[in-house]
Amino acid sequence: MKTKWLAMGMALIIAPPLFAQTNTVATDPVGYITVPIAGTDSGYNPAYTFLGLSMVREAAYQGALTAVGIASLTDTNASWTDGQFNGTNGTFTVEVGSTNTGGYRSTITNTLASTDTLQIMDDLSQVASAGQSYRIFKDWTLASVFGISNSSGLAGGSVVTADQLQIWNGSSYDSYYYQTSGLGGIGWRKVGAPTADAKNTPLFTEQGILVRRLSAANTNLVLVGAVKTTPTVIPVDSQFNFVANPYPVEMTLASSQLYTGNPTNGVNGGTVITADQVMVWNGSSFLTYYYQTSGLGGVGWRKAGAPSVNASTNQILGGICFIVKRQISLPFFWTAPTHPVVQ
Secondary structure: OOOOOOOOOOEEEEEOOOEOOOOOOEOOOEEEEEEEEOOHHHOOOOEEEEEEOOOEOOEEEEEEOOEEEOOEEEOOOOOOOOOOOOHHHOOEEEEEOOOOOOEEEEEEEEEEOOOOEEEEOOOOOOOOOOOOEEEEEEOEEHHHHHOOOOOOOOOOEOOOOOOEEEEEOOOOEEEEEEEOOOOOOOEEEEOOEOOOOOOOOEEOOOEEEEEEEOOOOOEEEEEEEEOOOOOEEEEEOOEEEEEEOOOOOOEEOOOOOOOOOOOOOOOOOEOOOOOOEEEEEOOOOEEEEEEEOOOOOOOEEEEOOEOOOOOOOOEEOOOEEEEEEEOOOOOEEEEEOOOOOOO
8 A cells, every 4th residue: 555645734723712601711712724635646545644633622611620539520610411511412521630730531421410520431530639620522523523424525435435534442443434325324434334323423632533545636624623722631552552633733752742751651762672653654654753762873852764863853743643652561641732823
């Protein structure tokens, strides 16, 4: 399979801040990002684009915690209703943390008005505490990102002929496509389940999406949302992790703070063989980077094959995802620092 690089240029327009219907302050600035998706006219078939959702939906609620339990968050001043942030209303993510410490995120599994409590998928009791702020975001879905009727311009068709969206689940890809006829009817479908409507499949800000395009023309994905103005905490596990740049502007290897000097909260340094790898797709292959800690070429970010060339200013662009290959069996949380907004 051959693929050719399509520069991930983007246009970002920011609107004035809006106000959510909550008991607190203004939301993040709202705008849109345009990310190009490569077609086979670029010289390769299929053509691949490593896509990241670099914006969030506008905050649906925000407040301050009064208690934190195991897999639960409480706000006695809350005014939500039962099931408001789960179930038939779709999936929602709660983010806890201050402007400086960043946001730990978890999916809400139940909204309980009687006890002012959110039941969540993860135990945040070690990283959250009473008094901290929180915000609730409705999750992106296949329909909200790519259009309920595929207005994004991806090619529909059958499981064989349509463009596919491939999402890494930790061991393999879950693949989705827009079905235009045949058994199962019309709409978003998961490969292997042609009769099940997949339009509400959640997509997460920190998640990478691989676009496998069979169509000739390049196209653009326009994503309208809010720009995060706080750090984002993203889990990194052993082996392969498809990680999105959560901001709509570029970050450098240095500014990403992926390397902290401590493997409990950042990538592990070492040699080209032993260090964790940060792999960025250039359209035809991966550019592989690592943090070199000693030896020929000195200390710092390096590109594989160029151990003496400083790569700290090499960029991870907005609107893309990249791969972190964790070489040691020690998961960590990457705190992606806020990056400035281009206007």
